[in-house]
Amino acid sequence: MTYDFAPLFRTAIGFDRLARLVDNAAQNPAVPSYPPYNIERLGDGSYVLTMAVAGFGPDDIDLTVQDNMLVVTGRVASTAPAGELLHRGIATRAFDRRFALADHILVEGADLTNGLLRITVKHVVPEALKPRRIPITTASPAVAPPAEPERVEAPAANDGVAASPAEHAA
Template sequence: MRNYDLSPLYRATVGFDRVADMMDRVLSADSAQPSYPPYNIEKMDENTYRISIAVAGFAEDELNVELRENALIVSAKKAEETEDKTYLHRGIATRAFERRFQLADHMQVTGATHANGMLNIDLTREVPEALKPRRIEISGTKVIEGKAK
């Protein structure tokens, strides 16, 4: 396992605590990242994204999508089965899970759909007008009666 020293980052920046803490958590993860359920993150265009999660075997009411403090939390819990079934082979995993995605500032969840065993979550980056770059017009100096203003 690699150890990274992030103390120069803490010494040279102000206000980036959340980013530094997130990097520290990612780099110091002791356990292997869970691979269930499989998912894709797709960039649709400049400001829209889609997270697709394979949730075969789960009904809509067994899935939960929640946004909490810039974290998108997707979880599922299968309802209790009342029938005793005998499986010769059980390859479809329907165990409970929780998957977290850390979202950047100004990311908004615009919708979620569940179809054909896939949960699709659409996200959009909505930067406020005050933070968007704007062009400042440069005006020339005016000369009135021999004086520059």
């Protein structure tokens, strides 16, 4: 069964990776179940991938990140049991697990304790993609407003001598 996602991408640019991811998921219905794993969200953008890898040591596991894909590979050198093996319940078979990573996901580290491989992952938004406030400026007027004409006072009738209040009363 195939799906046509063309209507969804008519107004979107650069989401072809998402379309490939959906196509790959639809084409690969048989996903291996070994080794079992959990994915936990610890907070905003922080995740932990925990894989149960009993019988594997740090030298038996390889982690690589390439093209937004985390690849966890495990290979154990076959060891013959010291005695007669009556039941094999602990799987130490080789595995290759792939996890698609979103853009700007950083694998911070990994540790192996008590047969559990914990891989810490964080979403790191680059400064260029963080929201930023754009200041709004006002344009300077192209033409300066006209200056008010200077007020020139007419000389008084008595040739510049100030009149006293008594003269005004007469």
